[in-house]
Amino acid sequence: MIVTDHDEPRDAGRIPAGLPADASLRRVPLACNEELLMLIVPLPDGNDGESAPNPVRITETVTAWAAEVDPRDFTSLPVITVPLYGCHVVWKPGQAAVVGPVSRLELLTTALSDFASCEGELRQLEQRCVDLVATVEEDAPHAFEFEGRAVSRRGTLASRFREAVAVRGRLAVLAPAAHAPPVHPPTLASQLGERLRDRTRLAERHEFAVDRAELAERLYEACGQRISEFGIAQRQMALEWAIVVLLVIQTALLVVDLLSRGAAT
């Protein structure tokens, strides 16, 4: 799911002090139209990272880096740290650090980007669900009865229904990634994905989002039905009035005809 990536030049304090010289920063564009700022710290291969120069201090440094640098205002998710068999991954929305043997970095960054894309899209959908649910109380009366004075809101309700269906559609596409069963036999990438999914409660969040989108969809579907019924009723009323007018005209003509016949005789 990585579209492209490019190395960030090692500049102006972006990489925290105390990390190995070959540590680098990358800005990885994600499929969810966000960007992941990734700090990559290679360790020498072998012995599960034990031979690296003070791996404990390195992991502490990158964790502090992730906790301090906050390019966006994401407050709902804390910094998540995942120790993973000689590797160490720190993640929060928009920002991540990977510490591990050189031979594992490509696997880890790919898995991390996949997860970040999935989480990013879910987070966006969650926000759209929040926006939808915020209008539910306001629009709920229209799901029971649609009145003439609300005709001007018809377009708004229709667009909200389309939004609810679109959100549900995206959530359905996301479902296999959010609810993927653990892989066996595991790979390092699958283990990282599973732990991140677990720690960020991706499956539960997805279910809550689906519930919210479903609520909005049901509401606006009912609104659509009431609007449709209102339109039919309006047309029926116009037809009835036309019939009444025609009957009145017919009666008037009949009266005129009778009067003219009476005058002639």
Place this chain on the structure above:
Amino acid sequence: MSAWLADSSGKLPRVAIVGGGPGGLFTAWHLEQRTAVPLSLTIFEATARLGGKVCTASFASADIQYEAGAAELYDYSPVDVDPLRELVQQLGLPTVAIGGSAVFVAGRSIANLDDLGDVGGASARREFANFDIRSRSAMTPADFYESGSDHAGDAVAAGRFEPALDGIGCGKARRYVDVMIHSDLATEAGETSCGYGLQNYLMNDPAYMQLYRIPGGNEQLMQAVAGRLAADVRLNAAVTAVGTGPNGALQLQFRSGERHLVEDFDTVILALPMDALKRVRFTDTALADAMRQHVEHHDHPAHYLRVSVLLDRPVPVLPGDDAYVMLDAFGGTCLYVESACDPCATNGVLGWLIGGTAAVEMASLTDDALVATVLDSLPPPLAICRDRVMEARVHRWTNAVSALPGGWSRLPVDRRHRPSRAHSRFFVVGDYLYDSTLNGVLDSAEHVAGWVVAEHASGPGTMLMDRDRATMEALQ
């Protein structure tokens, strides 16, 4: 009131359960839950505590608990209904999922296919993947779930497990699998069946089964069950003999303190592990013959040693945040970081589960020698714990479980639980009849309890159901 009760001159049906371990307690639980008529239920336990192999003990130097017996419970709910999981929920006990992927071979952690590829190259990775595919093809999650029942398919194949392992063409991949499953098997691959071996490999796949424990100790399950029983529980009452009394009732001889007592019962259920079952004397010839055959069929002992160590500070986080790792020491050992699930732990607790031949050989060592030996097996991430030991405890569970539950050929479930056709109210319950798990012993208890309740409700002379009669005739 049923006809049976009317014939008993107003006396309640007397049911004796011999054994206060999981089998006995679960049987009593199901009997009390299911019966529509009052029963006089008595549980005989030879020791001073209930719970058997589900044993949570405390260290002396700090009020910190450790699992001295069963370290984890198995959750089959990913496949189908899990009665044990439901019972735990029904009793209101909290649970926490546990897991672990790392297998330490020659000091090197292998936690995934990438690690295996690093250690053994592409051939190890390929051979292991092929073994995994063969195993899963031979036993689906549904086969795994049904493995103890009469519906079990051919997947639970006869034949030894060793040839299946020999099919792994790469030595390093073979060693990895050996170490991964050895402590769960509690025996050597040549001593058990292909079906049971595959179960113990496939239990590592979350699609087949998951693991959990009860925070505060797994023994809480046994205490919660025991606390809800109305049965008469007799501790320190060791049953020595079972026979038929002069009035036709089943007769128990038991020792209570210094006294030797005899008591009659309408129904007797032996819920004993195999080594205890072998010590019971059967005074009735037909019953003795039937039980001799039963023991011969099911006696495939497996062994455990549990060594638990209290540390003066929390254990360093394991790679991958695992709750346990597998070590290649002692043929394959599971090392639990029991304090891993408690973020507020002030001390660390490590628990070794040594199984199979190594457990028998090491059982003769003194506690101090055992502790010193296991501490030498600590993997690199935990080696620092060697100097932090405050206290150590050893529990020997030799002959405590079955290496071949169900025997080489599985008998029909009814026949497993009622060894003597002539003694229609004599039953046995045990994990060795199913799969050597707590889930298995619960299934066994449920089967017998349902049978007993149905028979007591339907009256005397109807004990042999048509289904059972047909089975017996087919077997003869």
